[in-house]
Amino acid sequence: MLTVRKALTSTVGRKFIMGASGLLLVGFLFVHIATNLLLYAKTGESFNAAVARLWSLGSLVYLLELGLAALFASHIVVAITLKRGHREARPDSYRMSVSKGTVHNNPASRNMAVTGIILLVFLILHILQFRFGPGISEGYSVVINGKTERDLYRVVTEAFKNPIYVALYVAVMLFLGSHLRHGFWSAFQSLGVLAPRISKVIYALGFCLAFVLAAAFLFIPIWIYFDLGAGL
Amino acid sequence: MSKDLRNYKLVIWRQASPQEKGGFEQYQVDGISPDTSFLEMLDILNDRLIKQNIRPIEFDSDCREGICGACGCLVNGQAHGPRQKATTCQIYMRSFENGDTITVEPWRAKAFPVIRDLVVDRSSFDRIISAGGYISVKSAKHADANAMLIPKPDADQAFDYATCIGCGACVAACPNASASLFTGAKISQFTLMPQGRVEREKRVERMVDQMDREGFGGCTNIGECEASCPKGISISAIATMKAEYLKAALSGRTESNASDGAM
Numbered sequence: 001m002l003t004v005r006k007a008l009t010s011t012v013g014r015k016f017i018m019g020a021s022g023l024l025l026v027g028f029l030f031v032h033i034a035t036n037l038l039l040y041a042k043t044g045e046s047f048n049a050a051v052a053r054l055w056s057l058g059s060l061v062y063l064l065e066l067g068l069a070a071l072f073a074s075h076i077v078v079a080i081t082l083k084r085g086h087r088e089a090r091p092d093s094y095r096m097s098v099s100k101g102t103v104h105n106n107p108a109s110r111n112m113a114v115t116g117i118i119l120l121v122f123l124i125l126h127i128l129q130f131r132f133g134p135g136i137s138e139g140y141s142v143v144i145n146g147k148t149e150r151d152l153y154r155v156v157t158e159a160f161k162n163p164i165y166v167a168l169y170v171a172v173m174l175f176l177g178s179h180l181r182h183g184f185w186s187a188f189q190s191l192g193v194l195a196p197r198i199s200k201v202i203y204a205l206g207f208c209l210a211f212v213l214a215a216a217f218l219f220i221p222i223w224i225y226f227d228l229g230a231g232l
Numbered sequence: 233m234s235k236d237l238r239n240y241k242l243v244i245w246r247q248a249s250p251q252e253k254g255g256f257e258q259y260q261v262d263g264i265s266p267d268t269s270f271l272e273m274l275d276i277l278n279d280r281l282i283k284q285n286i287r288p289i290e291f292d293s294d295c296r297e298g299i300c301g302a303c304g305c306l307v308n309g310q311a312h313g314p315r316q317k318a319t320t321c322q323i324y325m326r327s328f329e330n331g332d333t334i335t336v337e338p339w340r341a342k343a344f345p346v347i348r349d350l351v352v353d354r355s356s357f358d359r360i361i362s363a364g365g366y367i368s369v370k371s372a373k374h375a376d377a378n379a380m381l382i383p384k385p386d387a388d389q390a391f392d393y394a395t396c397i398g399c400g401a402c403v404a405a406c407p408n409a410s411a412s413l414f415t416g417a418k419i420s421q422f423t424l425m426p427q428g429r430v431e432r433e434k435r436v437e438r439m440v441d442q443m444d445r446e447g448f449g450g451c452t453n454i455g456e457c458e459a460s461c462p463k464g465i466s467i468s469a470i471a472t473m474k475a476e477y478l479k480a481a482l483s484g485r486t487e488s489n490a491s492d493g494a495m
Binding site: 096098192199 | 308309310337341342405409410412437440444447448449451453454456458459460467468470473475476477478481
C-alpha cells in the first residue's frame, strides 16, 4: 500500500515513527526501572528473584528482546535519515543565529542527536556489560527455590564498586534525562495529539518524567558504590 | 525632528547572482535618526552607494506595514530582527544602540535560493499552496456568505492560522529549515472550516508531499518558528497538520488511492 510507503518516507511520517518508537521506549524504561528499584534493597534476593522470573518466561524473553531491538533500530535509523535531511535543507549556515525566545529551544532540544548518539554508545556497552556479562559458568550463581540462577545482583554491585563505571553511568543518565526532557513532549507533538491547552501540561509532565527516570537510574550506582543500603 | 543621530556599522551579505559566490561586506552608515525604519536606513545607504557608483543592496519590500510578507532578512541572527511579532519593515533604528554593528543575512534554505543579496526565491511556498491550498466552490449563482454555519471558536482559530503572510521567517528561523509552520497553518485554516472538508485528505497529502519535494527539512519541535512568526502563529498548526496526515493515511481517501488522480 502506498500510504505505508509514504509514512516511511515523508518527513511527517518519519516523525510518527520517531514519536511512537520513542514513547514505547519510554514505556520500556518504566519496566526497566521497576526491576532496578529492587537494587536499592538491602540484599540482592528480591532483585535476583525478579531476574529469574523474567527468564522463566523462556523463549518469550528472546521475542521481547527482538521487539526491543526493532524499536531501538527504527528509532535510530529514522533519526539518521531525518538528520541528514535537516542538514541538506540548509547547505549554507548563518553567520549569526540568535533565538527569539521560546521554551522549546533549549540545549536539550538542540542536541537530541548528540544525546542520542551518547545513549546509543552507552546502550551497546551496557548490554555487553550486563546482558552478556559473567553468568553461572563464571561462578555468578545463586540458588532460588532450589534452582541455580544467575547472580546478576553480584555482577551489578561488583561493576559499581568501580568509580569509573559509577561516573560513566551517572553522566549518561543526565544525558538520558536531557533526551527525554524534549523527546517526551516532542513525541506527542509529532503524533499530532497536542491541542494547545494540553501542550504545556505534557511539556511539564515530560520534565517530571525525565527527572524521575534519570534520578531513579542515576542513584543506583551511587547507592551501590557508597553502600548506602547497608544502613537500612 | 530628533537631533539624536546615530552611526552604525553594517555587515551585509552581498551576492550578485544565484551562481556567484557571495560574501559579507561592511558599510558605515552615519547620521541615522532613531525614528528611521530599518528598511529606510537601507534606502539611505543605497542612495549613498549609488552616488559612489556601487551596486545598491537588493532587498524585498512592498507594503512596509507588516501585512504583505515581502520583506524579510536575518538581522543580528534573528528572522525579522529583534522585535517579536513584527516584520523587518516594522523594525526601527531605535532598537539599535549608537555605534552598533548590525549583521544582515538573507533567509538560508535549500528551498529558498538566493537571487541577489538579501532577495531569495520563495516560489517553493507558492508551489506548496498550488499543491492543495485551495477549496472547490460552485461557480454558479453567488451563495449567501452566511448560509453555512461555522462555530465561532473554529472561525477564530482558522482566522489565526490564515494570518500567515508567507514571509518565510519560520523556515529562516528553523534550525532544520523546515516549512512545517507555513504548511501547517495553511492546512489547518482549511481543515477547521466546513468548506475545506471536501479535499481534506488529499490536501494534506499533496501539500506535505510538495513540502518534502522542495527540500525543506523536517520538524524537530524546537518552536523557533512560532517565536519568529510576525503573526505569532502557534505550532499547534504543526500538530494539526500531523494529525490530519495520520487521519488521511488511515482513511485511505488519499491522493495515491484516488483512481482519477485529480483533486
